[in-house]
Structure formats: C-alpha cells, structure tokens
Amino acid sequence: MSRRSALPPPPPPVEIRTWPDRGALLADRALILGELVKAHLGPARLGMLWLWGGLGALGWSLAGTALITFEESYDIFSAFFGVVFLVLGVCCLVPAVVLVAVGLRRDRRVRRLLTQWGELDRDTVGDRVLRLPGTSLVWLLGSFLLCAFGLYACVAVPAGAVRGDDTYGLVALVMGLGFIGWLIGLIGATKAFLHRRWVLRVLIGTPAPTPLISSGGGVHR
DSSP: OOSTTOOOOOOOOGGGOOOSSHHHHHHHHHHHHHHHHHHHHSHHHHHHHHHHHHHHHHHHHHHHHHHHHHHHOOSHHHHHHHHHHHHHHHHHHHHHHHHHHHHHHHHHHHHHHHHHHHTTOOOTTGGGGGOOHHHHHHHHHHHHHHHHHHHHHHHHHHHTOOTTTSOHHHHHHHHHHHHHHHHHHHHHHHHHHHHHHHIIIIISSSOOOOOEEOTTSOEEO
16 A cells, blocks of 8 residues: 555455465455454544544534524624624535545445455454454444434424524524534444444355465465
8 A cells, every 4th residue: 555544455356366375365364454444443533533523513513603693693793703603614514524425435445345355265263353342332332422412402402492582593503513413423323333244244254265275376266
C-alpha cells in the first residue's frame, strides 16, 4: 500500500498466485485481514464516526439557532446574525454529510475485501483475533444509546411541545439533533452487525477448501 490510509488490493486470481506454501498464504491473509478489520471496526473508526456526527450536530445547532433568530427577530441586526449562524451551520453540516457518505462507501469496499481475503483459506486459531467481540459490543452499545436519544428527541420532544411556549425553530432544532444522533447510531449498529455476520459466515462457517501448492510455486485449489 502506497499510503497508510489506502486499502489493500483484492487477492490475485488463482492462476497467478505465487505463494510458496500455505504458511505464506496464511501469513499474508492474517496481515491484510488484520488491517481491514481495524479499518472497518477499529476504535479510530468509531471516533471518526462520532466526530463527523458531532460536526453535523454543530452545524444543525447553528442552523437551528438561525431559525429561532429569524422567528423571533424584530430588527435588521437580529436578522443579520441569523444569516451568519445559518451560513456557519451550512459550512459545518455539508462537510459532515460528505464525510459520512465517503466513509460509508469506503466501508462497503472494506467489507468486500474482507470477504475476498477471508475466503482464501481458514485459520481456526489465527482468526480468533479478528472476531473482536469486545470492540463490537462497544460499537453496539454506544450506537444503541445514540439511537435511543435520537428517537426520544424526534418523537417525545415534539409531542410535548406547548404552543406559544416552544417555538417551531426550537422544535426543529431538537428534532434535527435527534435525527443526526439516530442516523449515526444506526450506522454504528449496522457496522457491528455486519462484522458479526462476516465472522459467522467467513471465519466460523463452512471451512474453505485447503489450497494446493502447484509445482511452479503457485497456489491453486
């Protein structure tokens, strides 16, 4: 890989594989799967996902403040500050949406590579370090809390709003923050479930056929 953040290539086709023996294949497979699992479910990925969610929440908070300002403004100065808040909110919200979309596309490529490299062979002992049950649980619990907060903010807060006391801008602000929390939590929970499914299907499922070493040093099945 030319850069630290670049993803490894898929496994070479069967006809051009040149591993000298099964041990070399398993070593390369373990190294690449370890990097891929870290790229998909590592603590850094969780931090980045929450950071993007926080950036989106900041953007929506500024945009919601602008809505409240417009709703309650009585002079040109209040309207001016509302425009400033709205511009700042958009400047935070748009990059957050783009970063989340790029991250989801990258995760799809990582899962494809995980399946391709995992299906090369099976290493019952070595594959145990790839299961990451504790990390998956952290992803799942944190994501569940975010989803719960998001659903509460989207449903309970608007239902309890009082006409005349709670402005439309305030309700929109809370609902937007709730939706962002629910969306980030849903992404995290989905990643944890997909990792678990990969473990069950690829690492624990039906054993892969043992690769054979050809006379020319290549590996074939």
